[in-house]
Amino acid sequence: MLNDPGQWLAFALSGWTTTWPTQLLAIIWILWVMSWVLASFWSGQTKKHVMTWESLKYRSPILVGAILFLPLTGKVLGEKPLWQFGSLGIYVLACLVLAGISFTWWGRIHLGRFWSNAITHKEGHQVIDTGPYGLVRHPIYTGLIAGMLVTGIAVGTVTAMLGAALISLGMGLKARMEEGFLTAELGADAYGSYCRRVPMLIPFLPRT
Secondary structure, eight states: OOOSHHHHHHHHTOGGGSSTTHHHHHHHHHHHHHHHHHHTTSOOOEEEEOOHHHHHHHHHHHHHHHHHHSHHHHHHTTOOOSOOOHHHHHHHHHHHHHHHHHHHHHHHHHHGGGOOSSOEEETTOOOOOSGGGGTOSOHHHHHHHHHHHHHHHHHOOHHHHHHHHHHHHHHHHHHHHHHHHHHHHHOHHHHHHHHHHSOSSSTTSOOO
């Protein structure tokens, strides 16, 4: 029985978060979430945003994916990794996760006060096509998708990989919805031209 709050906390944080070196991946993501929440206060005033019910199209797979991605889910289901990389392999994969997270921060800082967690039109919003936005149209999503997929592969459980895939799907859906919204708000000439010049999520791929 879990009668003590400490026991509940230990159970919630069990799974791949308590075994080194996969614990390193959990530390990386926890630090990223904390820093991202703090940075959310650095954002401009919203002029218009996508309605909440419309955002469910991308939020739903992200939410389900996040639940599956949680170490607790695999623990409750009694999952075992399908493979193990060993310490060196995990360290290499952790570096790839850090690279993805760094790309999200590059995009976040470069976007400045135009950033928002939701799909919005900020006051004074304009097309940003420099820095990471000259490589892909959605560098924050690119970094998150890369980091999530690598983490899922590193953990090696079905739920972690499926969760990472669903989160990635949600990010892709959000990117598509965001582009339709920004095209309408900023103009087909300005944003449409940007879309024709810069790939959506993967650098150097044909424009979509």
